[in-house]
Amino acid sequence: MDTYYHPPDLAKFGDMGKDAPELWEKFLQWYNAVFAEGALTEREKALIALAVSHAVQCPYCIDAYTSGSLEKGATPEQMTEAVHVAAAIRGGASLVHGVQMRNKVDKLSM
C-alpha cells in the first residue's frame, strides 16, 4: 500500500544531497556539530531530539532517536519521561492559548 511515510526511506536521507551537495554538506557539518558533546552530553542531546521528534511528530526522527537514545545509554524510563516532556509542552501550549480565548471572551462580553 502506498504511504507518504515509508520506513526504508529513512536510509535514503542522504539522497537529499544529490542535487544540492554543498547545502547537504553544510547541513551535515552543522548537524554533526549540534549533536557532539558540548555543554550538554550526547545522551542529553539525543533525549532532547527524541522529545522534539514527538513534538513535531516525525516518524523518521522517532525511529532514529529511539535507536540513538538507546545507543547513548538512555534507559526506556528516561526516554518515556522525555516524551512526556514533549507531550506536556504540546498540551500546555494548547492550554496557554486559552488565555487568548479568555481575553477575547472578556473583550466581547459585557
Added chain:
Amino acid sequence: MALPTLLNTRSPLAAPAAQRAALEALPLPRPFAGAAASAGHARLVPTGTTILQINLGKRCNQACHHCHVDAGPDRTEVMGDAVVEACVDLLAATGIPTLDITGGAPELHPRFRDLVVRARALGRRVIDRCNLTITTLPNYAGLPAFLAEHQVEVIASLPSYAATQTDRQRGDGVFEQSVQALRAFNALGYGREGSGLVLNLVTNPVGAFLPASQATLERDWKRELKRRYEIEFNALYTITNMPISRYLEWLEQSGNLDAYMTKLVQAFNPAAVEGLMCRYTLSVGWDGRLFDCDFNQMLDLPVEPSAPQTIFDLADTARLDTRTIVTAPHCFGCTAGAGSSCGGATT
C-alpha cells in the same frame, strides 16, 4: 517445562551451518574481508597469542535470550579430561600470560577448580567469566571465596543496573540474584580499591542496537550501583551482541535481522580492526578444536585448514602465528562503533 535453548526447541538455527547460511544470505553492502582490506588488513593475521580462552562447555544454570553459545541447563557438552590436560600442558609449554575460562557456566565443570589452581601455580592470570547467579546455587556458595583465594579475575555479566532490563535478557529473578552475588564478591574485597581482587562487569545491549560509550556507561554504572545497592566494581566492558544462536533467532523473529546487520556494516570502524581480539586470542572448544574466537567456535568456523586443528596438535603456538584469521559477516559485530571484544570496546 521446555527450556529455551535452540537445541531443545529443535530450531533449525541450532545448527551452526544454518546460522552461517542465514547470515550469508543477507544482502550486505560489502563482505567483511573487503572492509578489513579497506582498513589496511587485506590479510587478517595474528599478533601473537596472549590469551588462551577455553570454553568448558555449554552447560549453564541460565538460558539467556541473547546467548551466542545456546547454553542452558539441558546442554550436555562439556570439556573432557584429556582436553583440560592438553590446555594446561600448552600453558606450561608456552608463555601465554592469560587463561580466560568461559562456557556455559564454566564453574559447573568438575575440573574448573583444578584448572584454576594449576594455571595460577604456573603464574598465569586467570579470568573466570561468571554469570553471577551460579554463586546462589547451594553447592556454589563458596565459589567467590575460592576465586578470591586464588586471585582469579572475575568478569561478570550484568546487562543493566535496572532489574527490568536485566531480567528481560537473562530471565526472571536474575537481577536480584546478581545483586546478591555482587555483594558477596564485594564482601571479599572484589572490586574494592587496593584489594588486588578484580571484578569487571560486562553489559550487552538489551535489544537490536549498539552499546553506548563504554566510558560514559561505566561512570553511570559506578554511580548507580553504588547509590542503589552499595556495589563497587573495577571496570565495565561493553560488548556488541553477535548475530549468533539465540540472539540471531531473536533478530529473525522480531524482524530486526536485516536492519541490525546493516547497522553493523554501516558502523564499521576501520580503527577497530587493529585491536580485534582474534588477533591475540586462541579459542579452544569443549571438544579440543581450535578457533580464532568464541564466536567462530559457535558458528563452527575452525582455524584455517593449514593451521593445527586441535589442542592435541599443538606443541606451541608458533604454527598458529602465521595463519590467516577466518572471517564471516558476523565479524562486523567486533568492528562496529567503538569496536567490541571479550575485553570490551577496542578503540
